[in-house]
Amino acid sequence: MSESRGTIFIMDDDLALQTVLEYALRNAGYDVVLAPDGQEGLQMLEHLKPSLVLSDVMMPNMDGVEVFQHIKERLQDDGIPIIFMTALSRKPWFADLEAEGAVILHKPFDVDQLVDMIDIMLT
Secondary structure: OOOOOOEEEEEOOOHHHHHHHHHHHHHOOOEEEEEOOHHHHHHHHOOOOOOEEEEEOOOOOOOHHHHHHHHHHHHHHHOOOEEEEEOOOOOOOHHHHHHOOOEEEEOOOOHHHHHHHHHHHOO
16 A cells, blocks of 8 residues: 555535545545535544645535634644635635635536646645
């Protein structure tokens, strides 16, 4: 068994997308941890040090933007990138997230291109 290339933490309420991303990222050599929403994800991040966080913007209980506001300093201090996935058209507040270090990825997206992006971000 080869050594892990890092841990990708995915927060998304879409089980089908979680499954596709988990399969692709594990196939690329990453460990994957899943959370069904931002609230649970925030709790899990208290005990987890991922290499990268991949989060949906719109989720029940606590959306990705709220989670980012809670964790951005810790992530930035530890050099952990965050990628937001969204089906929303470009919003003015996207620029604020990007200025704070987040990457915005619009759905639908090519999973192989996402894996390539993660590879680049983590090398």
